[in-house]
């Protein structure tokens with residue numbers, strides 16, 4: 001777990017060190033070479049990069065502090081937000097350039113996101129929580145249309161949509177099954193939840209969690225025993241635990 005978080009934070013730190021070197025170079029040109037306007041341009045670029053670096057360093061320090069101390073630091077909220085929404089996508093892109101497996105990077109991001117959200121000790125009313133599940137969880141031969149209304153599920157038990165429907169009813173939370181990011185965003189806009197538990201693959205979770213930030217959203221990876229996008233599964237107990245975490249209720253004894 002810790003190793004996964006370290007991967008993305010390590011790349012972010014390397015990026016910052018490289019930017020620091022670049023900025024030092026710009027300032028070197030300012031003080032020792034070129035003249036007039038071009039010197040001013042270099043100086044301005046240096047200031048710009050210095051601000052980016054400082055913000056990113058603060059964001060990185062914020063993420064590490066929040067994870068280590070298990071509590072939020074309000075004065076670091078803004079840099080952490082910029083790091084998560086603006087710089088981590090760039091870090092992940094760079095990681096891919098250096099042949100780090102995309103899924104590894106995405107899992108690292110999801111772990112960091114979940115750790116940050118859990119430290120915020122959110123406690124929303126169940127009616128304001130939304131579980132977003134992917135359509136590929138539905139049994140591929142099921143004729144019932146559940147993306148418009150999950151209550152169309154006949155609870156036959158051939159797939160875990162039944163378990164999610166029962167879980168949502170038991171805990172009094174909302175459930176939506178969506179075919180992709182566009183429908184997921186639409187459901188979030190319609191329901192205006194205060195917290196989200198999202199189930200999806202690495203790619204969809206990464207973009208979805210960034211989209212809804214700073215809304216507290218916990219991401220849970222689905223399992224793909226038959227390959228991507230067909231008859232996928234999810235650990236229902238992890239979904240239950242994530243919901244309980246966000247509605248501020250302790251898990252029942254013996255729960256995972």
Ligand code: SF4
Pocket residue numbers: 138139142143144146152153154155156157158159160161162
């Ligand atoms: S549990 Fe619901 S969604 Fe799954 S196969 Fe049965 S009716 Fe279809």
